[in-house]
Amino acid sequence: MSITSPGGAAFEDLTARARIRNAALRYFTEYGFDRTTIRDIARAAGVSPGLVRHHFGSKDELRQACDAYALKALHTYADRALTDEGLNDPKTTGEARDLLNPYQRYLARALIDQSEAAAQIFDEMVAVTEQYLQRIDKQRPDPPVADLRTRAAVTVAMALGVPAFQAQISRSIGTDILSPDGDRRVVLAALDIQSHPTISPDTARALRQGLGMTDA
Numbered sequence: 001m002s003i004t005s006p007g008g009a010a011f012e013d014l015t016a017r018a019r020i021r022n023a024a025l026r027y028f029t030e031y032g033f034d035r036t037t038i039r040d041i042a043r044a045a046g047v048s049p050g051l052v053r054h055h056f057g058s059k060d061e062l063r064q065a066c067d068a069y070a071l072k073a074l075h076t077y078a079d080r081a082l083t084d085e086g087l088n089d090p091k092t093t094g095e096a097r098d099l100l101n102p103y104q105r106y107l108a109r110a111l112i113d114q115s116e117a118a119a120q121i122f123d124e125m126v127a128v129t130e131q132y133l134q135r136i137d138k139q140r141p142d143p144p145v146a147d148l149r150t151r152a153a154v155t156v157a158m159a160l161g162v163p164a165f166q167a168q169i170s171r172s173i174g175t176d177i178l179s180p181d182g183d184r185r186v187v188l189a190a191l192d193i194q195s196h197p198t199i200s201p202d203t204a205r206a207l208r209q210g211l212g213m214t215d216a
Contacts, residue, residue, distance in 0.1 A: 017055045019045040025066050029106045033063055033113050060116070067110060067117035070103040071124060078128040082135070101183075108164040125156045142201060145208070162186060 014022065023044035027036040038059055042049040056062040081096035107125070111118050129152040137144060144151065162169065166177055175182040199207075208214070 016047050016051060020047060020052050020055055021065055021069060024062050025106050028063060028066060029109050032109065033115065063115055064117065067115055067121065070106050071121060073100050073103045074124060074128065082128060082131050105163040105166060108160045111160065112164060122156065126152045129155050
C-alpha cells in the first residue's frame with residue numbers, strides 16, 4: 001500500500017508527523033486498529049514511540065487523524081470528479097481517482113473495524129454518491145423506483161466490497177488488484193458491468209411484482 005502526501009512527496013521527504021500518519025494508514029489498513037501498536041507505527045515511520053505520542057497523543061487520536069485525512073481525499077475526489085466538468089472529462093476523473101485510490105482500502109477497513117468515525121465515513125460516502133446519482137438520474141429513460149438515499153447506500157456498500165475483499169478477489173483472478181494489471185482488470189470489469197444491465201427493465205418489473213413490491 002503506497003501512500004504519499006496529496007502533492008506526491010516521497011516518503012523520505014515528508015515531515016515526521018506526515019511519516020507517522022502515513023505509516024499508521026498502512027498499518028491500520030493491513031492489520032487493523034487492534035493489532036497495530038504505537039511501536040509498529042514508530043518503527044515504520046523511522047521515529048521513536050515517544051515522538052508518535054508527542055504529535056498525536058494516543059493511538060485513538062492517531063486513528064482520528066487518519067480518518068480525517070482519508071476523508072479529505074474523498075472530498076477532493078468528489079470536488080474534482082463529481083462535477084459537470086469531471087463527469088465529462090475522462091482525464092479529470094482519472095486524476096481524481098488516482099488521488100483517492102490509496103485510501104479506499106483504509107476507508108473499507110475503518111468501517112469493518114468500526115472506528116469512531118465509521119458512521120461519518122459511510123454517511124459522507126453516501127452523500128458523495130447521492131450527488132453522482134442525482135446527475136445520472138437525469139439521463140435515465142425511466143424514473144428510479146427506489147429512493148435516492150437507499151440506492152446511494154447500497155452503491156457505497158458494493159463499491160467498498162472491492163477493497164474490503166482485496167485478498168480474495170486477487171486470489172480469484174490470479175493477480176493483485178493493487179498492481180497496475182490487477183487495477184486495470186478491476187476497472188474494466190466495473191465499467192463493463194455498470195455500462196450493461198444484467199437484467200432488462202421488464203424483467204426487473206416482473207421480479208418486483210413476483211416479490212409483491214410495487215413501483216409506487
